[in-house]
Amino acid sequence: MYFDLDGTLCTYDRSFEEQFATTVSPYGEPTDAAYDAYVDRLFGALESCESEPYRRAFEAVAETAELDVAPVTLASDHCETELEALVVSANATRVLERVAETNPIGILTNGDGSQQRAKLERHGLGELVEEVLVSNDVGAGKPDPEIFDLAKERLPADEHVYVGDSYDEDIVGARSAGFRTIYVVENETGANDTDAADAVVSAVGELLDPTGLPSQIATPFEPAER
Incomplete structure (x- = not known):
């Protein structure tokens, strides 16, 4: 994921x-x-x-x-x-912690490599992820399929999910590369287009309650059995 x-x-x-x-x-x-x-x-x-x-x-x-x-x-x-x-909500951190219990996690972002990694380290997110792909490091940025294809190579799996807030760059780009997609948009009802998204949430923290997600993408967000 x-x-x-x-x-x-x-x-x-x-x-x-x-x-x-x-x-x-x-x-x-x-x-x-x-x-x-x-x-x-x-x-x-x-x-x-x-x-x-x-x-x-x-x-x-x-x-x-x-x-x-x-x-x-x-x-x-x-x-x-x-x-x-920079602000990272406690819920966003908890989402990563929960998914990391059962699935490998990566960050796929446009930007400057050193700065994007500094953001992860500043808030302790780097230790929760296994891969970090940044456009300026790999020479291709979203929505270019090259960076999404590289992401799949870095974390091989039967299925990949991408969570992002930019419809064209994140959701359309990831969907075109074969990802299932979760669109984070502040006002769900105000979103002009969501066709390429498998799910829409108004904040990443909503993923802590996966009951409203389609079954095919809800599993990674469900609490791991103890």
Whole structure:
């Protein structure tokens, strides 16, 4: 069983714009133009699986704002700011603990490898999983079938399940690669499309009560017999 990370197992107690301002404010004015440059370059670097995406993003910031600091320092500062803003609910941890009792678990996520692993370690999730696949490490990101196929190779099984919060990247991508899928969407009734999902929940913690799940994917979430 594989889980997405951001938006599925973890959230943030500050918006990305607030995190950016926290990073930049000690060195200069966090303008809208600087933030836009940061977002555009960061997501471009992540989408193309470039190395050091945070450094590249702050190099773009340096071209739009006068900041008394090197981009590499801003990148380091911002990664720590992001980790400090990270929130993992007790229920999300319990879901992983329960599934790990009977099934191997992996993390399959887009992002920067070192930063995504730091998120897992910060909240003690790394010890619960057997595999971690990050787009920038493997050179392919969701919804590319390559990363899903690699995930199946890393944890061989008769059937694979993927839990994620992005419909196109996570649910459609995983379903196309042969996974059963669980769509985590904050407002189930407001979801525009759920056809590719075998189940829909409003938070990953709902998986602690598998009675509402289809039988073919409920088993991993049921308490192990003692």
